[in-house]
Amino acid sequence: MRLPSGGQIDRTQKLSFRFDGQYYKGHPGDTLASALMANGVRLMGRSFKYHRPRGVLTAGSAEPNALVALRTGGRQEPNTRATTIELFDGLQAFSQNAWPSLRFDALAINDRLSNFLTAGFYYKTFMWPAAFWEKLYEPLIRRAAGLGAITTKPDPDAYDKGFVHCDILIIGAGPAGLMAALTAGRAGARVILADEDSRMGGQLNSERFAIADMTAPDWAAQILAELSTRPNVRLMSRTTVFGAFDHGIYGAVERVSDHLPRPAQGKPRQILWRIYSRRAILATGALERPIAFANNDRPGILNAGALRSYANRWAAAPADTVAVFTNNDDGHRTAADLMAQGITVAALIDTRADAPTLPGVECLAGAQVIDTTGRLGLNSVTVRLANGRTRKLKVGALGVSGGWNPNLALSCHQRGRPRWDDTIAAFVPTADLPPGMSVAGAAEGQFSTHAALSTGAARATQALADLGRIATPPDLPQTEDTPSRITPFWHVTGDKRAWLDFQNDVTVKDVKLAHQEGFRAVEHLKRYTTLGMATDQGKSSNMGGLAVMAELTGQSIAQTGTTIFRPPYTPVALGALAGRSTGQDFRPRRLTPSHTWATEQGAVFVEVGLWMRAQYFPRAGEKTWRETVDREVLATRASVGVCDVTTLGKIDVQGRDAAEFLNRIYCNGFAKLAVGRVRYGLMLREDGIAFDDGTAARLAEDHVVVTTTTANAVAVYRHMEFARQCLWPDMDVQLISTTEAWAQYAIAGPNSRKLLQKLVDPGFDISNDAFPFMACTEITVCNGCPARLFRISFSGELAYELAVPTRYGDALMRRIMAAGAEFDLTPYGTEALGVMRIEKGHAAGNELNGQTTALNLGMGRMVSTKKDSIGAVLSRREGLNTPDALRLVGFRPKNPKARIPAGAHLLAKGAQMLAANDQGYVTSACYSPCLQTHIAIGFLKDGAARMGESLRAVSPLTGEDIEVEIVSAHFIDPEGERLRA
Amino acid sequence: MIINHPLLGPCDAQEFIYKGDARLIDRPDGMSDGAEAAFYDYAYLRDNPAGEHRELWFHEQGDRSWLVVTRNTLTHEITSVELARDVARSRGRSA
Structure with a gap:
């Protein structure tokens, strides 16, 4: 019901929304929970395990019960808390975990089966047979017990990441946070004040008492008005600081657009902030905890402070007649405020025999609520009076207060362990805080408003002093400073189920069972019963569970201890963590200078590292990629082809010791590499395994250009x-690194020199005598364009690589194509490149796979013993040099049409497919259009000595089993005559 | 984490690549007697201290300095950051 007056809602405007298809009206300022409550809706969800009807428990982000699926389509989001969703016009929400409807849920049968579904039930029940777990039990349990389902549609919204620095981060904008911000703001420090709520002020927005001569919400608004004028203060509402990370870094999510039907044009839905702070003040207030009693989970039973918040802030109440059940004085404040808002309080039930009285309401001292009725919403509560008699009260709502817990989650994010404080019967943070953090107000256990204001000012003054600033704390306004009196009381004794954790359906009985079965340590208790898990992380339930366990073990709560908290404080959407790194933007894409040209040729591209490389260039009429690749290979070997090799890594090495440096980096010798010459180099890791290969070209005494694999x-x-x-x-x-500074093209084939001679400027002699195989030089091409020319060959043909500064890359490619027209120049992609290197038996990434040595690669003798180079010593280890070590060999199928599966393992004829019989494996395979047969290369035990032998290449993955002959890996031109031509 | 780069000041750890124990600086001489045993130690044997650890970080998205960072593995507190080149020289390495 909506109360006739009060509340921070705009009654002049109406917002229309739907819950489970039903239309309702609310006002700006409402949350979904307050609007539903104002419309008389108490039933908002079903519980996780027993499918019990549930209503709202809290008025904030600690909510365990009122979880709904919000919005539809790609924007549908499960498990959102009705208590934090700001109402907007057209909002649609749906209840979860209920079928066919929220009011009638077939799986409520679980509630009758509760004797079988107690703590640890699936550890016991679903043990046998093992195979049933994955196929039957788990899917069944997942369907029956659960939260909302996610949408499978793509999220249409954008998420941003932001980085922000400050001197002092203040987390929470209640009285302590506001006072801290005022103190630090006036002192000129760079301040960020962050609060998860849309409206700053924290608990002050839910109170009726005065600060100075103003109402509490008005006082908060006045402070915020001053702060908002200060350029050194940044106010971040709707921003949850969810984690305290190392070195003063805090993670926060700002919900930029969640209060709108959809984000405004160009705006993100949320921003993930990384806040770099020099000091932080935790001012996150306190969270109320319930008391466990029989059937304490009915819709209409909620935390007393929440009941007060709904009445004061939203002018809403779940019923016109209510009762309050408390063990502390704050419950009395709730009763008083409810009466002030015109709600009838049937009784104030206080567990304390010495409870104070409250004018206007019957106070039942020393009484306890022992049971309740009302299946879909509370009808009555049964009270056992101090004298032992029982009384039934007809009420539509019950506010319960078991005391308040300092909201200290972030103080634990670096393993700080809270300490038990008897005076407030709660855990409080110790000095073992994340470095740079201090705690103020209720988060520290200072429960009066005056204490919140004074500690807020004090913590800010200290933080400023730490940063070398002197502050004059503002005068503290007059406000309530009542001591918080409490007599701990955790649960009413009885036979019926009494809930501790509403979200996970954990009852007092479950904790007893855990105790009985030996799961007594707090961490065991949590895992065995699931107490404190899921979206609310036990904000309302942990304390009760610990207290019951303490009672059972006969220890104090201090001795029992508590579990601690990890980030995130509240759930963070994966979309926010991903930010803009989704789809095409998941990671950067690197394009070579000839990309546009290649696109014009109709190239098909493949991602290599971050690069997009042309894979092959299909022509009209070619039906398969193989047809295209065969043509590219044959044309290159017959005349000339061109391939973009810009993506190979290039490292410029300069200095007097350049050659000696490379001599130590590469396992083969480099000290004597002559100027104008190129050498193939193999790099090892220090453990002797091959790391990378490439070429080093000595352009001058003190200048070598090294290439690496892409x-x-x-x-x-x-x-x-x-x-x-x-x-x-x-x-x-x-x-x-000069990878991106040079565009580089491989020009390969018997006509490559003739083609190049048309491009190279007069005065540079590239004849075979003047510029032999493995020569390099700096030249100019196309009338003065600076270039580097290398006579190196990956294809095994007469070949060159020509490099020009990146900005000329596109132009050069077009010139090469024009000059090559008379030779039928064919552009080829990475597939043809791969075929040609397999035909030549050149190792590439498949062979340099992190498991192979120079010896395996057939380059064992390259590892120089005359010098010290990285990896040389350990490459000589006995274990890597056994007689049956793997050697790189070639394979030809007995049937030339039979494809050899890459990755296949080699077995002797008739050998069983067992690891013990494994002879080696195939690394690279292709069809060779030159040899008109499938071929492959790979590693075989003692392979060099086994030429001509027949083996089977077997792939259990594809089911292929192919007879192959062991041959040299150099299928084409083994003597290398072509590349020296 | 924030690494206080000796040349560039405080930088977010995300800009760095982690390598491992700073004793990788003490590479044995591959031409000396007993090199194989020395390299076995060098390549494979590491302390795994709960507490202060000197380790190598590379400022890959920055100035490409290798740094020796002294970090407490329990608290992530960083007590010193040095240029690895200076550390290498102080440990007797030269050309």
Whole structure:
């Protein structure tokens, strides 16, 4: 029901919304929960395990019960808390975990089966047979017990990431946070004040008492008005600080658009903030805890403070006649406020024999609520009076207060363990806080408003002093400073089920069972009963569970201890963590200078590392990619082809010690590499395993250009810098990555020289005598364009690589194509490149796979013993040099049409498919259009000595089992005559 | 985490790549007697202290300095950050 007056809602405007298809009206300022309550809706969900009807328990983010699916389509979000959803016009929400309807839920049968569904039930019940777990039990349990379902549609909204720095981060904008912000703001410090609520002020927005001569909400508004004028203060409402990370870094989610039907044009839905702070003040207030008693989970039974908030802030109440059940003085304040808002309080039930009285209401001291009635909403409560008699009260709502817990979750994020404080009967933070953090107000256990204001000012003053600023704390306004009196009381003794954790359906009985079965440590208790798990992380339930366990073990709560909290404080959407890194933008895409040209040729691209490389260039009439690749290979080998090899890593090595440096990086010799010459180099890891290969071209005495594989470019550069800075800090050598500075094209085939001669400027002689195989030089092409020319070959043909500065890459590619027209120049992609290198038996990523050595690759003799180079010593280990070590060999199928599966393992004829019989494996396979047969290369035990042998290539994955002959990996031109032509 | 780079000041740890124990600086001489045993130690044997740990970080998205960061593995407190090159020199490494 909506109360006739009061509340921070705008009654002049009406908002229309739907819950489970039913239309309702609310006002701006409402949450979904307050609007439903104002419309007389108490039933908002079904519980996790027993499908018990549930209503709202809290008025904030600790809510365990009122979880709904919000919105529809791609924006549908499960498990949102009705208590934190700001109402907007057209809002649609749906109840969860109920079928066919919220009022009649077939799985409520679980409630009757509760004797079988107690703590640890699935550890016991579903043990046998093991195979049933995955196929039957788990799907069944998942369907029966659960929260909302996610949508499978893509999220249409954008999420941003933001980085922000401040001197002092203040978390929570209640009285302590506001006073801290005022103190620090006036002192000129850079302040961020963050609060999860849409309206700052915290608990003050729910109170009726005065601060100075104003109402509490008005006082908060006045402070906020001043703060908002200060340029050094940033107010971040709707922002949940969810984690305290290392070195003063805090994670926060700002819900920019969640209060709107959809984000405004160009606005994100949420922003994930990374807040860098020098000091932080935790001012997150306190959370009320319930008392467990029989059937204490009915819709209409809620925390007393929440009942007060709904009445004061939203002018809403679940019923016109209510009762309050408390063990502390704050319950009395609730009763008083409810009466002030015109609600009838049937009784104030206080467990304390010495309870104070409250004018206007019957106070039942020393009484307890022992049971309730009302299946879909509370009808009555049964009270056992101090004298032992019982009395039944007809009420539509019951406010319960078991005391307040300092909301200290963030104080634990770096393993701080809270300490039990007897005076407030709650855990409080210790000095073991995340460095730079201090705690103020109720979060510290200072429950009066005056104490909140004064500690807020004091913590800010101290933080400012730490940062070298002197502050004058503002005068503290006059306000309530009542001591918080409480006599701990956790649960009413009885036979019926009394709920401790509403979200996970954990009752006092479950804790007793855990105790009986030996799961007594707090961490065991949590895992065995699921107490404190899921979306609310036990904000309302942990304390009760611990207290019951303490009672059972005969220990004090201090001795029992508490579980601690990890980030996030409240659930964070995965979309917010991903930010803009989704779909195409998941990671950057690197395009080579000839990308546009390749696109014009109709190239099909493949992702290599971050690069988009042309895979093949299909022509009209070609039906399969194989047809295209075969043509590209044959044309290159017959005349000339061109391939973009820009993506290979390039590292410029300069300095007097450049050659000596490379001599230590590569396992083969480099010290004597002559100027104008290129050498193939193999890099090992220090453990002797092959790391990467490439070429090094000596352009001058003190200048060598190194290439790496595309995939390893970054790792090789990092490795070389490590060697330069950490191993040989005084070598005269400098490194820089020039991968993106040069566009590079491989021109391969018998006509490649003739083609190049048309591009190279006069004055540069590239004849075979002047520019032999493995030569390199700096030249100019196309009338003065600076270029580097390398006579190196991956294809096995007469071949060159021509590099020009990136900005000329596109133009050069077009010139090459024009010059090559008379030779039928064919552009080829990575597939043809791969076929040609397999035909030549050149190792690539499949062979340099992190498990192979130089010996395995057939390059064992390259590892120089005359010098010290990285990996050389351990490459000589006995275990890597056994006679049956794997060797790189080639394979030809007995049937040339039979495809050899890459990844297949090699077995002798008739051998069983067992690891013990494994002879080696196939790494790279293709169809060779030149040899007109499928071929492959791979590793075989003692392979070099087994030429001509027949084995089987077996792939259990694809079911293929193919007879192959062992041959040399050099299928084409084994003597290398073509590349020297 | 924030790493206080000796040249650039405080930088977010996300800009760095972690390598491991800073004793990787003490690479044995591959041409000396007993090199194989020394390299076995060097490549495979690491302390795993609960507490202060000197470790190598590479400022990959920054100035490409290798740093030696002294970090407490229990609290993540960083007590010193040095250029690895300076550390290497102080440990007798040169050209």
